[in-house]
Amino acid sequence: MFFRILKKDLKRKKTMNIILFAFILLATMFVSSGLSNVAAVMNGTDYFLKKAGVGDYVVIMMGTDTDDPIKDVLNEQEDVKEYRKENVVFGNKSDLTDTKGKALEAKNATVYQAIEDSKLKFFDSKNEKITSIEPGHAYATGDFMQKNDLQPGDKIAITYGNVKLSVILDGEAKDALLGSSMMGNNRFLLSKQDEGKLAEDTAEGVQQGKIYYIDLKSGSDESKLASAVSGEEGVTFSGTHSMIKMCYLIDMIVAFLMLVLSVCMMLVSFIVLKFSITFTISGEFREIGVLKAIGIKSTNIRGLYMAKYLLLAIAGAIGGFICSIPFSNMMLESVSRNMVLGGGNSYYALEFAGAFIVVAAILLFAFRCTKLVKKLSPIDAIRSGQTGERYNRKSPLRLGKSRGSTSRFLAINDVLSAPRRYATIIITFFICTVLVLLLVNTTSTMRSDTLVTTLASRSDLYYTDLTEMMGSMTADGRQRVENYLSDTEKLLAENDMPAKVISEVQYKYRVSAGGKDYSIVCLQGIHTKASDYEYTEGLVPKNANEIAITPTIAKMTGAKIGDTVTIDYGTEKRECIVVAYFQSMNQLGAVIRLHEDAPTDFAHISNMAAYQINFTDDPAASEIENRKEKIKKLFDNEDVMNAAEYCDDSMNCASAMEAVQYLFLGITLIVVVLICVLMERSFISDEKSQIAILKATGFSDKRIIRWHTARFGFVTLIAVLLAAICSVPVTHLVDGPIYSMLGVSKLSYVIDPWKIFLIYPGIVFLMTLAASGLTALHIRGIKSSDISNIE
Template sequence: MLLKIVKRDFQRNKMITLGLFIFIMLSSLLTASSAHVVMELTHSLDNLLVKSNAPHFVQMHAGPIDNEAIANFAAANSIVKEQQTVEMLSLDGSQVTLGSSMKTEANSVMDIGFVKQNLQFDFLLNLDNEIIQVSEGEIAVPIYYMKQKNLHVGDQVSLSKGQFQTSFTIVDFVRDVQMNPSIVSSKRFVVSDADFTALKSEFREIEYLIEFQLTDLSKLSEFHNAYQASNLPNKGPAIDLPLLKTLNSLTDGVIAVVILLVSLLLILIAILCLRFTMLATIEEDYREIGVMKAIGIAQPDIKKIYLAKYFVLAILAAIGGYLLSLIAMKWFTANISLYLGAAPNSVLQHAVPLLAVSLIVGIVVLFCRLVLRRFNRITAVDALRTGASPAPPSSTSILSLSKRRLLPVNVFLGLKDVYGRFKMFGILLFVILVGLLIIIVPVNFMHTLQSPQFISYMGVGQSDIRIDLQQTANVDQRFEKMIASLEEDNDVVKLSPLVTSRFKVLGSDGAWESINVESGDFSIFPLSYMDGASPATAGEIALSDLNAKDLNKQVGDTVQLLIGDKEQNLTVSGIYQDITNGGRTAKARLPYNEESVLWYVVALDVKPGVSVRDKMDQYAEAFYPAKITHLEDYLAQTLGNTIKQLKLVVLLAIVISIAIIALITSLFLKMLLAKDAAQLTVMRSIGFKNSDIRIQYLGRILLVSAIGILIGILTTGTIGQGLVKALGSFMGASNIQLVVQPVTAYLIIPAAVMTIVAITTFVTTLSMNKSRIAEQIGK
C-alpha cells in the first residue's frame, strides 16, 4: 500500500518531483565538486612538494656572492639538512621571443630566468611530474607561457642580444614548485648545462637562489631569523615553505571556497524547495490524511508514507549528483592538474565527497521529519469537514477595501493578502534574497579582480607606468640618470622614485628580524589605507596588514628599526594591504640602506592624450634593461587565470540561481493555490474572473520579489563584503572593497530576476481551472 501511495504521488506531481530531484542533485553535485577540488588540491600540492623535493627556505640575491660563507653557515647550523645555491640568468623580456609570435616579451610583467636542472633538491618537473632533462639546443618552458602563448612541443624560443642570436626547441613544459602561480612574477626556463654555460657568457646578469632544506620544520621561523641576522647575501625577497604552499593553492583555493559557498546557499534553498513541496502535498492530501487517521492508520505510519518518497528522492538525487561530480571534477580540477599535477588516487579523495553527499541526504531527511510534525495538528474531524488546513488569523483591518483610493481592486487585494500573511510570504522573500546573493556576490567579486583599483591591494598606488630596476652593475647610477631623464620629459605629469631596501626590525618576540622598507614620497601616488595614512615625516612608517599582525602593531604604536648602527623608533602612521612579496612590506621616508638595496622603482603619469604604449616602448629602449609595466597589464597577466576560472563559476551560479528562483516561485504558488482553493471558489462565485485572480497573485509575488531584491542589494554590501574580506585575508588583503558596476548589479540582474518571477507566476496561475473550482463547490 505504501509503495502504491508513493508511486501515485510521483505520477501526480511529476514536474515538481523532477524539479526537486534536480536541485537536490545540484546541491550534491556542487558540494561533492567542492570537496573534490579541496582534496585534489591538497593531494596534488603535497605530491608536487614531494616529487620536486621542495626547498624549505629560499633567499633570492642579486649581486656578488660568497659561497664559502654560505657553506660555513650551513655546516654550523645543526638543523640544515641540505644546501644549494642556484644560478639563474636574468634576461630582459625584449631579448626573448616565444613561439611563432613576432613580438618579444618586452611588455611582459614576468621576470624571465634561465636555469639548468638542480642536482640535490628543488627539481624542475615536466607535465608527468618527472625531473626534466634536456639536451643541447632544447628548452623546457614554464606552464604559464604554455597557456598564455598557446605553445606546443616543437615550437621555438629565440634569444637575441646585440649581434648574438640563438634559438631553442621546446621539448617540455616546466612545473615549478617555486614559480608556478601566475601571481609570482618570476619564471624559470630550463636549458642543458652546456647551453647554460654558453648563455652565461652572453647574458651576464645572474640572480642567485640560496636554498635550504631543514631537518626540523618547526624551527623554520628560527632559521629564517638566524639567516637574516647573519651577513650572508640577502638582496632579494625571501620565501619559505608555508608561503610556497599558499601561493600554489591560492587560485584554486579561492575557486573552491566560492563553489562551496554557492553549494551551501543551494542546499539552503533546496530544503526550502522541499518544504514548499511537502506543504503543497499536505494541502492537496489534507482530506486523505484525515481519512487515513479516521480508519485507524497510526500517525508514524502516515509519516513514513511521505518520508519514504523524499528519502528515496534524496538518495537517488545524491547518487546522481555524486556521479556527475566525477565528470565535473575534471572541469573544476583542470587547472590543478595542469599546474600541480594529478596526485595518485587515495581513499580520502573519494571518501570525503561521499561523506559530503551523505550529509546532504541526512539534512534532507532531518528536515522532512521536522516538516512532518505538522501532522500532529491535523485531526480527522477537521480534515474531513473542511478538506483544507485552517487559515491563520490575519489582521488586515488597516487595509480595508473601502478605504482604497488609487490602487485597482485586484492589485489592492493582492497587497492586502501579503500584509495579512507576510510570515508565509517571507519564506519566498528569503529565497529570492538568497538567489540574488548567489548571483551578485560572485559577479561583484569578479568585477573587483578586473578593476584597475585592485592594484592598490598590491602595495602600489595607481599610476600609468611603473619602471623597475633590478640589481645590476652600476644600478644606482643608472637609477639617478633615469630620474634625471624623466624629470626633463615634458610628457610626464608627475613621477615618484621609490627604493626598497632591507632593515632590521625588533620583532614581537624581542628578536631582530629583517623587513623590506620602500623609501620615497607616498603622497604622489597614494595607497588606500585600511587604517591611518601614508608616512608624512622621517619619523613615521606604514606597515602592510600581515606585517602589522606579525609585529603586533596598530596605528600610533612604535616600531624599532636598526638604521645603520643606531636604533630608531618610528611611529606607525598607517596600515595598508599588500598581496605581493608574501604580503610583508613597509613604507617610510627614510634614507634607503645603500648596502641592502633590493630594487628601484619609478611610478609616473603621462599627460592626457599621450599614448601610454608609445611611452612604454620609448622607455624600454632608453632605460634598457629596465622592466616597463602598464599596471592594468600587470593585473591581467597575474590574475588572468583566476578571473578565467571565476567566470566559469559565475556563469554556473547565474544559471542555477535563476532556475532555483523559477522553481521555488512555482512551488510556492502551487502550495498557495492549494491552500486558497476554497477562497478562490468564493471569489469566482461572486464574479471575479481568472484574469482578476491572476493579477492578484502576480501583485503579491512581484511585491515580495521587489522587497527581497531590495534587501538582497543592501545585504550584498554586508554579507557579500564579509565573504570577500575573508577570501582576501588569505592573500594579505583582508579589507578588499567590492567594486560594483551599478548598471549590472542594481538594474540588469534585478530586472532579470523580476522578469523570471513574473513569467513563472503567469504560467503557474494558468493551472487554475473550473474543474478544481467545481470540485471545491461540491465539497
C-alpha cells in the same frame, strides 16, 4: 498498500517530485564537490610543495658570482639540515617571440634553467616527473602557454643577450615555487646544452642567479636563518614554506567559495523541501483524515511520507554523487593545471561522505516537517481542512480603495495575507542573489584603483621595463636608476608631457626587535618622500630614524607605535622608532617603510616596483588615457597602465573571481527557474477551483496569468532589494578576513550601484517573470466547469 500509495503519489505529483529531486541532486553535487575541492586544495598545496622538494625555506639570488654566495652562511647555521642549489639565468618577457617575431606575453622576470641541474622536481600535465629534455625543446611553467594560445609542438624564439634559441614547447611544467598566480614568474626548462648557451653569454644586462631549497631540523626557528641570509648581497627573495603556500591563496579562496555555495544550495534544498512537505500535507488533509479514521496511526502515515523522501533523497544523492565527480574535476582544472594535488581515492570518499550528509540532513529535516500530520484529524476530511471560522482580517488592502489593476491588487493581497507561504521564494532568492552580489563587489574592488595605495603611491600611470630594472639591480645601481628617471622625465617633457617619474625599491635587511632577529623587506622610494604614501595611524616619518610598519610586522615582532627597532643597513646599524602604521600587499604585508633619507644600499636590493609617472600639469582623466597610448608608442612598451590596470595586473586574480561570479549567476538563474516552476505549478493545483470561479465570472486567461506572475514579481523584488542592501555588510564580513591575509585590514570596497541595485537584481527579476509567466500558461487548461471540483 503503502507501496501502491507511494507509487501513485510519485506519479500524481510528477513535476513537484522532479524539481525536488533536482534540488537534492544539485545540493549533493555541490556539497560533495565542495568538500573534495577544499580538501584537495588545502591538503594538495602541502602535498605538492613536499613532493616537489621545496623545503622549509627558499632563497633566490641574482648576480654574476658563479660560486656559492651564501654557502658559508648556510653551513654555519645549526638549524640547517641540508640544502639544494640550482643555477638559473634571469631574463624578461621581451626575450620571447613566436616564429614570426611577434612578442609573447609573460609576467615579470623569466627564468631559464637546465633540467639536468634542477633540484626542484617538475611535473608534466600527467603528473609525471620531468627528467630529461632534448636539445631544441623546452617546457614552460605557469600560464605562459595558455595566455599565448600555444600548444605542445609549437615553436618559440628566445633572444637573450647575444644568443638566439629556437625551441619546441613540449608542454606545461608544474612549478611548485614559481607556478602560483601570486608569484607569476614563468620558468623555462631547457636541456643542459641550450641552457649552457644562455649562461655563457656575457652581454651587458645578462643576469645569472641561484635558487636554494633549504631543509631545517625539526622545531627550528626559521627567523634565525632569515636573519642570517638577509645580510647577504644579491638576495632577491627569501621565504618560508608557509609564505610560498600562501601564494596559492587565490586557489584556496575559489575552493572556499565553492564550499559556501554548497552550504547555500543545501539550505535552499531544505527550504524547498519544507514547502513541498507542507504543501503536500496541507493538500492531502482528506486522505490523511480518512487514514486516521480507519485506525492508521500518525507514525505510520509519517512513515509513508518519509519513505517517499528517502527514495527521492537516495536517488538525488546518487545522481549528485555521479555529477560531482566531473564537476569537481572541472572546478579543479585551473588548480591542477599548476599543481600536483595527490589524494587519489580519498577525495572520492569525501564526495561520498558529502552525499551521505545530504541524505541524512534531508531525512532529519523531512521528519521534523512531517509533524504537521499529527495536527490533522478525521474531522478535517469532513470540514475540507478547516477547523473553524477566521475572524481576523487577511490584509489591510481593500479592492475598493485600490487604484491599480485587479491583477496587481490580487497579487499584493495574496502575499500580505499569507507571507509565510511566499517566504520560500524570498529566502531562496535572497540567499542566491546576495552571493552573486558579494562576488560582484569583490571583482569590482579588484578591478578598481582602490587598492593601489597598498601596492605603491598613487600616480597617474605605471609601467614596467624589466630590462632596465634588472640591469639596475646591482650594488652600484642606484645612480643608474637616478639617471634613468631623469632621462625619462626629459623625454616626456620633450613630448609635451611634463611629469615626475618615481620608483620604489625593496631592500632585504636584518631587523632586531624584542630580542629577536628578522629578515624583513624594507620599502623606500626614489624621487619620492615618505609623506607621499598613505598611513592608517600615527605620524608620517620625518627623519631617517623614523619608520612605519604594517599590522603584519607589528604582529610578527610585537613592535608598536613608539617602540624602537634596530635595522642593520649593512654598513651601519640604526635604532629606528616606529611612528606610524600602514597597509601593504607587498610580501603579504610583511614590510617596513623607510624615510627617504635612510642609508639604504643597492647591495641589499630585493626588487623594484613599477616606474610611476606623475604629470605636473594636472591633465584630465581622458587626457591621461590619451597620454597612456602615446607613451606606449614612445617607449615601445605595452606595459603602461593606469592605477586600476596596475592593481589588476599586480593581483592577477580578478579574472578568476569574475569566472566564479558568472558561475554563481548561472546557478542562481537555474534555481530561480526551478523554484518558479515548482511553486507556480503548486499554486495552480491548489487554486484550481478559484481560477475556475474567476473564469466563470468573466476573468480572462491573460488577467489570471498576470495575477500569478505579479505575485512572483512582487516577492522577487523584495528579495533582490534586501540582497542588494545586505550585500555591502556581507562583502565586508566575507572579504575582510581574505584581504587581511593579504596584508590589508582597512579597505573601502567598490560598490557599483548600477550593478548592485539594477543590473544583477534586474536579471534575477526578469528571469523570475519569464519562468513564472511561462509556467502560468497552464492556467489556460482550466475551465470554468472545474468549479464543481471544490471539495
